[in-house]
Amino acid sequence: MKTRTALILLVLVVLALVPMSTRFDGPRVGSKKFTESVILGDLVTLLAEQAGVEVLHARELGGTRILFDALRAGEIDVYAEYTGTITQEILAGQGVSDAESARAVLAERGILMSKPLGFNNGYAIGMIETTAARLGIRTISDLGRHPDLVFGFSNEFMDRGDGWPSLKEAYGLPQRNVSGMDHDVAYRQLENGTLQVMEVYTTDADIRYYGIRMLEDDRQHFPRYDAVLLYRADLAEREPAMHAAMLALEGQLSEVEVMALNAQARLKHVPEKKVAADFLQSHFGMEVGTADETVWDRFWTHTREHVELVRLSFLLAVVFGLPLGILAAKRPRAGQVILAAVGIVQTIPALALLVVLIEPAASLGLPSVGAGSAAAICALFLYSLLPIVRNACEGLRGVSLDLRESAEALGLSPWARLRLIELPLASRTILAGLKTGAILNVGFATLGALIGAGGYGQPILTGIRLNDYGLILEGALPAAGMALVVQGIFELLDRLAIPRGLRLARA
Amino acid sequence: MFELRQATRSFAATLAVDGVDLSIAPGRTTVLIGPSGCGKSTLLRLMIGLLAPTRGTVSFDGVEVNPASAPDLRRRMGYVIQGGGLFPHLTARENVALVAAHLGWERSRIKDRVDELSRLARISEDVWERYPIQISGGQQQRVALLRALMLDPNVLLLDEPLGALDPMVRADLQRELKEVFVTLGKTVVMVTHDMSEAAYFGDIIVLMKEGSIVQSGTFQELDQAPADPFVTRFIRAQQSLTAS
Ligand SMILES: Nc1ncnc2c1ncn2[C@@H]1O[C@H](COP(=O)(O)OP(=O)(O)OP(=O)(O)O)[C@@H](O)[C@H]1O
Ligand SMILES: [Mg+2]
Numbered sequence: 199m200k201t202r203t204a205l206i207l208l209v210l211v212v213l214a215l216v217p218m219s220t221r222f223d224g225p226r227v228g229s230k231k232f233t234e235s236v237i238l239g240d241l242v243t244l245l246a247e248q249a250g251v252e253v254l255h256a257r258e259l260g261g262t263r264i265l266f267d268a269l270r271a272g273e274i275d276v277y278a279e280y281t282g283t284i285t286q287e288i289l290a291g292q293g294v295s296d297a298e299s300a301r302a303v304l305a306e307r308g309i310l311m312s313k314p315l316g317f318n319n320g321y322a323i324g325m326i327e328t329t330a331a332r333l334g335i336r337t338i339s340d341l342g343r344h345p346d347l348v349f350g351f352s353n354e355f356m357d358r359g360d361g362w363p364s365l366k367e368a369y370g371l372p373q374r375n376v377s378g379m380d381h382d383v384a385y386r387q388l389e390n391g392t393l394q395v396m397e398v399y400t401t402d403a404d405i406r407y408y409g410i411r412m413l414e415d416d417r418q419h420f421p422r423y424d425a426v427l428l429y430r431a432d433l434a435e436r437e438p439a440m441h442a443a444m445l446a447l448e449g450q451l452s453e454v455e456v457m458a459l460n461a462q463a464r465l466k467h468v469p470e471k472k473v474a475a476d477f478l479q480s481h482f483g484m485e486v487g488t489a490d491e492t493v494w495d496r497f498w499t500h501t502r503e504h505v506e507l508v509r510l511s512f513l514l515a516v517v518f519g520l521p522l523g524i525l526a527a528k529r530p531r532a533g534q535v536i537l538a539a540v541g542i543v544q545t546i547p548a549l550a551l552l553v554v555l556i557e558p559a560a561s562l563g564l565p566s567v568g569a570g571s572a573a574a575i576c577a578l579f580l581y582s583l584l585p586i587v588r589n590a591c592e593g594l595r596g597v598s599l600d601l602r603e604s605a606e607a608l609g610l611s612p613w614a615r616l617r618l619i620e621l622p623l624a625s626r627t628i629l630a631g632l633k634t635g636a637i638l639n640v641g642f643a644t645l646g647a648l649i650g651a652g653g654y655g656q657p658i659l660t661g662i663r664l665n666d667y668g669l670i671l672e673g674a675l676p677a678a679g680m681a682l683v684v685q686g687i688f689e690l691l692d693r694l695a696i697p698r699g700l701r702l703a704r705a
Numbered sequence: 706m707f708e709l710r711q712a713t714r715s716f717a718a719t720l721a722v723d724g725v726d727l728s729i730a731p732g733r734t735t736v737l738i739g740p741s742g743c744g745k746s747t748l749l750r751l752m753i754g755l756l757a758p759t760r761g762t763v764s765f766d767g768v769e770v771n772p773a774s775a776p777d778l779r780r781r782m783g784y785v786i787q788g789g790g791l792f793p794h795l796t797a798r799e800n801v802a803l804v805a806a807h808l809g810w811e812r813s814r815i816k817d818r819v820d821e822l823s824r825l826a827r828i829s830e831d832v833w834e835r836y837p838i839q840i841s842g843g844q845q846q847r848v849a850l851l852r853a854l855m856l857d858p859n860v861l862l863l864d865e866p867l868g869a870l871d872p873m874v875r876a877d878l879q880r881e882l883k884e885v886f887v888t889l890g891k892t893v894v895m896v897t898h899d900m901s902e903a904a905y906f907g908d909i910i911v912l913m914k915e916g917s918i919v920q921s922g923t924f925q926e927l928d929q930a931p932a933d934p935f936v937t938r939f940i941r942a943q944q945s946l947t948a949s
Binding site: 606608610611614623 | 753793803
């Protein structure tokens with residue numbers, strides 16, 4: 199009995215700690231969670247590889263905040279950003295209004311900015327080409343002559359600083375029939391004629407798909423969102439070949455070209471890496487081979503990443519959760535505090551928790567974003583604590599007073615009573631808590647993809663972005679499968695760890 | 706053995722034990738008896754130190770029973786709670802051997818001691834390997850008693866050892882138990898609410914009511930020279946029950 203339990207524990211610990219993959223220590227490229235950013239990341243990656251540098255592309259890490267923090271923390275070395283985002287968001291409130299002063303401020307923080315890559319991905323006002331031609335509308339000012347046009351804008355644009363209110367003022371637009379709606383819905387309404395004018399992003403693949411004319415911003419109302427590369431100041435010194443290779447992108451990408459690349463990926467479902475390789479071939483005449491990843495390759499990668507997230511976070515949850523549960527059962531006051539604390543953790547939204555944890559993880563020198571992210575592991579650890587702590591506490595409190603009294607009257611010390619009597623008697627409830635914790639953990643681990651930690655959540659998120667149900671299933675099915683496997687393992691564990699006398703009592 | 710001085714224990718508003726003075730003589734069997742809820746179990750718990758008195762003192766062999774001294778003193782006491790209190794996750798043998806094994810006794814020594822106890826209480830070999838749920842109520846009581854005897858304590862504290870048994874088994878076990886007490890010559894404090902059982906076992910009978918001792922003495926003394934009308938009422942009530 200004792201040796202068996204010890205053996206089980208040993209196997210679990212070994213499984214949880216044996217490294218499954220070595221950490222990549224070459225330069226890393228990051229990308230945000232949208233198609234264009236991923237393609238730009240792949241372009242940089244392929245260029246570096248052509249220059250003979252092995253790099254890792256940490257794909258779809260998250261939004262601006264996460265990428266920029268990761269860059270500053272040295273988690274990634276380079277990613278593509280937009281000048282408008284730099285001045286309006288990253289350096290907001292620091293009185294930086296143009297790209298050149300932004301360059302200087304960033305340089306002080308050890309971050310360099312490339313020259314513009316050549317395209318602007320900003321806001322524009324769009325109309326169906328035929329309608330615009332019929333009405334003779336070429337510039338935004340021209341809209342003033344047609345007060346009956348119906349406008350539809352994304353909700354964000356309706357109240358952004360550079361959105362509709364200021365646009366209306368800048369051009370003195372008279373239209374009154376203006377409503378907020380989902381961006382994709384707006385495209386469809388534009389197509390069927392319910393509305394005639396909407397805002398677009400200048401490199402949206404949909405612009406070509408729907409045949410949209412972008413009106414000239416003749417009063418320069420919209421800020422420019424010129425794509426640039428942001429990279430760490432020491433990159434030129436550390437990886438001169440890569441540095442030179444990636445800067446070859448400067449001034450090479452036009453809006454039309456990028457729009458076509460986006461369309462390839464978004465509308466024709468060509469993998470981003472292939473889209474990038476094709477561009478390098480046609481534009482620079484580079485012969486870039488991209489081995490086609492099979493579904494199985496991806497499955498194994500995601501499985502490895504997912505297991506990596508689950509096993510360490512779960513082991514930590516057990517190592518901390520069981521003692522906390524025991525403490526909570528033995529000290530009712532502390533118990534209230536402990537149970538309340540682990541309960542509150544459950545109510546924190548996953549993304550918020552992940553983002554909050556990135557900074558401390560990075561400052562401890564742990565990988566904070568990307569595969570094996572300490573922030574993701576820590577968040578998962580916190581999420582799986584509740585069932586473990588609560589069941590351990592409930593299980594121990596559920597041991598009858600009679601039996602606890604008998605054990606005490608036998609002269610056993612508190613520690614011996616816990617080990618020999620109370621824990622075995624509570625084992626069923628404790629194991630049920632571990633099982634719930636593990637299954638929750640497998641499910642929650644899909645959220646790790648929110649900060650690029652990979653796993654089954656990755657295809658799910660990408661699938662949502664590309665509206666590709668196949669990809670969504672590619673993540674959802676194995677995640678469900680893994681939950682079943684975990685359930686099975688715990689059913690086996692029940693047999694090994696719950697004393698026979700208790701299992702008889704159940705029958 | 707035990708000396709109780711004004712021992713009192715209250716739970717919130719309930720006075721479970723109220724100012725009890727009692728000394729337990731060595732080598733004799735003392736029976737605590739009284740109506741349900743009069744504080745018998747609580748008194749036993751005070752003696753083994755599972756509860757601390759809210760007032761007064763309890764001492765064992767001249768040492769005050771308190772949280773510091775209790776763990777050591779308990780090695781010299783065997784206690785069987787109301788209902789036996791066998792651990793359901795351990796077999797009968799493991800239940801009995803638990804503490805000895807924890808104290809590091811050698812296997813052979815444990816086996817010899819369990820064999821010895823087996824003869825004392827007539828437990829067959831196959832019962833030893835079963836779990837509590839798989840053995841009868843009478844056997845459970847025997848095993849619980851043997852668990853209390855394993856370390857050869859100086860005193861046995863038994864809370865209604867024959868409580869929930871059917872009359873036939875009960876009669877058998879009464880005889881067996883008496884035999885054990887006589888053979889071992891141990892000090893026994895035993896709780897019951899049955900007067901004939903008290904008369905059968907008790908060298909001294911302690912009759913309690915609402916937390917206090919009404920009278921203590923031999924059955925003859927209680928029957929012939931009752932200290933209070935309650936004593937006679939209690940004895941009569943039980944006799945009329947037996948008669949009907
Ligand atoms: N832990 C406790 N908390 C509160 N009240 C208690 C507790 N233990 C006992 N009591 C109360 O103290 C009184 C004496 O209880 P005790 O168990 O000692 O009675 P008893 O004589 O053993 O009764 P019975 O013959 O039914 O076993 C009862 O009123 C009981 O409700
Ligand atoms: Mg009682």
